[in-house]
Amino acid sequence: MTKRKNENSEAETNKSGMAITRRAALTGTLAGVGALAGAALIGGGTGPLIKSARAHTGGSADRPIKLGFQVHRTGIGAAYGRWYERTTVAAVKLINSMGGIAGRPIELVIEDDGTDPKRGAEVVEKLATKHNVEFIFGTLFSHVVIGSAPRAGELKIPYFVVSEGYHVASGMLNRYVFQPGITDVRSQITAISSWVLGNLGKNVAMIYPDYAFGYNHRDYFSAAAKAQGGKISVLLPIPPTETSYTKYFARIPSDTEVIYHVMVGPGVLTFVKEMGEHFGSKRPKIFGFLDSLEAVDMASPGLEYLEGTHFWEGMPRYAGGIDTPHERFYRQAVGVNDAGASIQNPKDVSTYSHMFGCWETLFFIKDAVEQSGYQDRSPKDVARLIETSEGFQWLNEGIAHPQGAKKFDGRLHQCFGPQFISKVENAKLRVVHRTSIEDGLYAPEANYTKQSL
Template identity: 30%
Template structure:
């Protein structure tokens, strides 16, 4: 055997010392390489895998994995691959803060995407903002755009209640009447949706006859429905989510409210509609995405096909699509920045003009709110072409900053 000088025989002392030095230095070299961007691109993804919104959260994970897969298949960032680190926030702000801190401090994530509750998303954002980690929220929230909760690392991929309820109200109130009642989940999401409806309704002359609050996870609405029926509203807005939406619509239908009242949900969930069945017939609501967009939007067809191929022919839900978009916005910005440096990726996201899956969208400068379309859908159970053909798209509000609350109103300085 030859040593490094070319002589035969045992290892030289010099070679042994060099090898030992390299071995001892390896951990330090690895840490330095990681800091310089040689490791995987890690995206923390806290969502409520367990709890009332579990069906929606699990679909977010599935769709987010599509975005990671596409990024990696295209070569990543000069060979650096992306990883999705999923954590269960249990629909609890305290749990979400703990999991987010672990993702940042222990798992060393580069970026954060996720959440599925207005309260939880603020908790995640607070931790991320304090530690300078970019967070792209995929939960509906008005507060996250306001100056008191916003930070330069804060982005909001999802629609917000002002946009969603406003679009639905502008469609519903002129068609179905001005006496309006609310059945409202008693937390930030419900409250903000009511505010959005009220604001849109002011210009249309609506009369609010009641705003009845219920706790998250309610299983019996029988105490509320007679009170609502006695008020004879033209429109009942069910400002709730997930299983709450399924149960309240089923019980309102069984009670016979549809005979006199139009049932409306600001966010009409694909998962809720499939779980609720025929009780949803005729219910109108808003959504950020419905898979039948593929009939007119090429990027929706491409996204749906990728999801079908990965998950045995299934189609993505509305909140699933947000999981895809939230991760893809970050990874496309990483590509544009040619870096995982937070400042460079923030600048790239601010400049992003994209059509990933539903048509054009971009982030508004002052509050990093995604400006995008709002779809108005009506639930059907007749003439379905398959089990996933549950909605008809009856209207679309195109992307328009004029539909958002102004930057000044949100507390942002010019």
């Protein structure tokens, strides 16, 4: 890690914080949704959902609850943004058909930030002060999250990001920022490391993008390898402007057992093809993070070489990876077929490993609002909402959380869910391992609850 100075950091926090107590498992549960889920499933998952009983906030029933959705419609994040938007719209439709949040229908206000941190901060201001939304959510790319978060903190507006970055849990941001819908990358790496080292090999070459997201992989996987008797044969950071990769493969020592690759960016198909040309059939085992192949068809020309290799998936793209009625319901609600592509256009592949975060975040917000009795953006209500959210400990698997049950750490403002390892077979991804939540836990480095509101 860098010598980052961090006054929020709570490095000395007792290690026992890692132990999970299932005691308070129900605190973060959607009581209403559980019942609704049942109702929906009986009706085949598509039938009209029964309106839930209006929540306890009676008087405000018809005043819509305005949610600001900060989305990457243009810029480098656009391929992700499009699916974040579809997932969000689907979740809002579902929640509204269930009677909204605390009886109030959700009104979505969408603003594009161009995947740019300057525009991101402006969008946060616009949503908070012009549109007067209650909360802002949905930001994905790390630099946009980090550029926008200070403004959210200053405007004292709850800001729910769906970014998988370690910036929330590291304590870098502020008390108004939450990541309750998707596991952070440090936890993802921690979770899959023992499987990779145990099943693929202990001598690993790492290829990762030469910026912060890549360093999380470098640091936390290297640490895991060291702890588990593995060895990193070479570290290969790739500059963000790179378009050709062959020269990097030449640096991989011949005794390397596993190539670990994380290549977020449009160059991934080239990367895979050149890897194939370089190594041919005498290749090491290969393990990658699916981030770079999100929205890319596994049967694309040039990806043949991935056959037989393994991937991390946040949520299995192909149906059956999570065999639950909730997963099937979610898949249909967001308009995705069994192969993880759009039902209307099978060539339009989704970002299935990440977009569930938007869905789950919306249900988290619903839960937080209803349990805290939040009414409007008064400092008192916002504080109650934040404190209530920080008190959540478990998010139970169900329609609200189709990716799986999650532990929520109120100090870190971060959730921890299961991760999936899949093998490419016949140009499809088949889940071979599902990690437990405990696999992904690490000693917390921050405690937001000590910051003032």
